[in-house]
Amino acid sequence: xxxxxxxxxxxxxxxxxxxxxxxxxxxxxxxxxxxxxxxxxxxxxxxxxxxxxxxxxxxxxxxxxxxxxxxxxxxxxxxxxxxxxxxxxxxxxxxxxxxxxxxxxxxxxxxxxxxxxxxxxxxxxxxxxxxxxxxxxxxxxxxxxxxxxxxxxxxxxxxxxxxxxxxxxxxxxxxxxxxxxxxxxxxxxxxxxxxxxxxxxxxxxxxxxxxxxxxxxxxxxxxxxxxxxxxxxxxxxxxxxxxxxxxxxxxxxxxxxxxxxxxxxxxxxxxxxxxxxxxxxxxxxxxxxxxxxxxxxxxxxxxxxxxxxxxxxxxxxxxxxxxxxxxxxxxxxxxxxxxxxxxxxxxxxxxxxxxxxxxxxxxxxxxxxxx
Amino acid sequence: xxxxxxxxxxxxxxxxxxxxxxxxxxxxxxxxxxxxxxxxxxxxxxxxxxxxxxxxxxxxxxxxxxxxxxxxxxxxxxxxxxxxxxxxxxxxxxxxxx
Numbered sequence: 001x002x003x004x005x006x007x008x009x010x011x012x013x014x015x016x017x018x019x020x021x022x023x024x025x026x027x028x029x030x031x032x033x034x035x036x037x038x039x040x041x042x043x044x045x046x047x048x049x050x051x052x053x054x055x056x057x058x059x060x061x062x063x064x065x066x067x068x069x070x071x072x073x074x075x076x077x078x079x080x081x082x083x084x085x086x087x088x089x090x091x092x093x094x095x096x097x098x099x100x101x102x103x104x105x106x107x108x109x110x111x112x113x114x115x116x117x118x119x120x121x122x123x124x125x126x127x128x129x130x131x132x133x134x135x136x137x138x139x140x141x142x143x144x145x146x147x148x149x150x151x152x153x154x155x156x157x158x159x160x161x162x163x164x165x166x167x168x169x170x171x172x173x174x175x176x177x178x179x180x181x182x183x184x185x186x187x188x189x190x191x192x193x194x195x196x197x198x199x200x201x202x203x204x205x206x207x208x209x210x211x212x213x214x215x216x217x218x219x220x221x222x223x224x225x226x227x228x229x230x231x232x233x234x235x236x237x238x239x240x241x242x243x244x245x246x247x248x249x250x251x252x253x254x255x256x257x258x259x260x261x262x263x264x265x266x267x268x269x270x271x272x273x274x275x276x277x278x279x280x281x282x283x284x285x286x287x288x289x290x291x292x293x294x295x296x297x298x299x300x301x302x303x304x305x306x307x308x309x310x311x312x313x314x315x316x317x318x319x320x321x322x323x324x325x326x327x328x329x330x331x332x333x334x335x336x337x338x339x340x341x342x343x344x345x346x347x348x349x350x351x352x353x354x355x356x357x358x359x360x361x362x363x364x365x366x367x368x369x370x371x
Numbered sequence: 372x373x374x375x376x377x378x379x380x381x382x383x384x385x386x387x388x389x390x391x392x393x394x395x396x397x398x399x400x401x402x403x404x405x406x407x408x409x410x411x412x413x414x415x416x417x418x419x420x421x422x423x424x425x426x427x428x429x430x431x432x433x434x435x436x437x438x439x440x441x442x443x444x445x446x447x448x449x450x451x452x453x454x455x456x457x458x459x460x461x462x463x464x465x466x467x468x469x
Binding site: 079 | 378380381384414416417418419422423428430431464465
């Protein structure tokens with residue numbers, strides 16, 4: 001029978017949660033790297049026991065950890081993230097230019113085909129690639145050439161948080177940056193252009209045609225349709241059917257179109273999930289009710305999924321990397337909260353159960369289905 | 372032989388149990404001690420000082436013989452008591468919780 005493994009990054013360590021294919025009873029191991037912030041962990045699709053983890057600390061900086069046995073043991077690999085050439089400057093809050101400075105790795109994206117290839121999304125925003133299992137890292141500097149001097153950090157920092165790789169077309173890569181927007185490369189990361197047409201951010205960007213500066217929180221795509229993109233923006237849930245050439249809003253009947261994560265059902269490319277949050281000044285669910293919203297129509301028409309989730313007095317947040325789906329049938333959906341709960345649904349969101357209730361604040365959740 | 376005490380998280384990272392003894396060629400300075408430390412424990416590169424600038428990370432401090440050496444130039448000689456191993460060099464994570 002299949003096994004599901006969840007990789008959970010928290011403010012104070014990493015946890016590995018495992019269950020059989022029924023996904024009812026879970027074993028919890030951890031904390032790994034106790035006391036450190038684990039921004040993100042992800043397994044290689046090509047070698048699922050090869051895991052990468054971004055471990056960081058305000059005191060000791062950035063570490064990258066790698067496991068080759070599914071998280072039982074770990075080895076620290078390379079932690080030198082050096083911007084290529086003269087790092088240059090980006091926009092600062094007061095309108096002046098500010099030097100690029102490496103702070104941390106927000107997201108790790110292993111290659112779909114080669115376990116030694118992994119990409120890292122950094123703050124200050126940049127994309128790094130390793131071809132030797134994380135031992136050394138090289139920046140893909142063309143990304144910052146896409147009007148990087150106009151990018152400006154948001155309240156959470158200027159981090160590259162989403163990396164979408166395309167198994168059938170490896171030269172095409174999408175990344176998303178807070179608060180710069182979506183960028184696309186069609187030559188495996190050498191050159192990049194902004195892919196933000198149709199995004200409206202009227203309070204932050206008076207220019208309705210602004211190419212960059214959009215506060216994109218997360219983008220997602222189904223593996224079978226990698227050029228159909230879904231986005232949770234600061235405000236607005238958006239969709240592109242044209243590989244980011246143009247976006248249109250699909251917020252429809254959501255109670256709030258603010259939020260952080262967005263994900264796509266493993267077997268239904270038009271079924272998507274979001275977690276509405278009240279507003280950018282009140283980072284908790286509307287009315288104290290924790291509700292996942294599911295659209296089976298690729299947006300616009302949404303249904304609340306509440307069975308098993310707290311429907312009163314709930315004031316947690318769900319961060320951008322803290323939702324995941326597994327590839328079993330029925331599809332499992334998972335998310336973690338800033339209150340330390342990790343919720344699981346083994347039926348595509350119909351019913352939910354907490355796997356664990358009292359972890360440190362959850363920063364990221366990834367799911368692996370193992371044979 | 373010099374003695375160096377690392378903060379808890381760096382001891383865990385480098386799998387060091389307790390105080391560390393370190394051989395440093397010539398009269399020890401902060402720079403030469405950190406060079407020797409990082410050569411013996413490459414995993415510590417970037418955790419105490421920046422990879423590129425070699426500047427001390429902001430929330431780490433250096434103490435020895437009841438003195439704060441954090442703002443000493445990296446090439447300044449460490450006290451004789453540290454050089455002889457009579458006193459340890461303490462690398463301390465600052466109390467910066469707030």
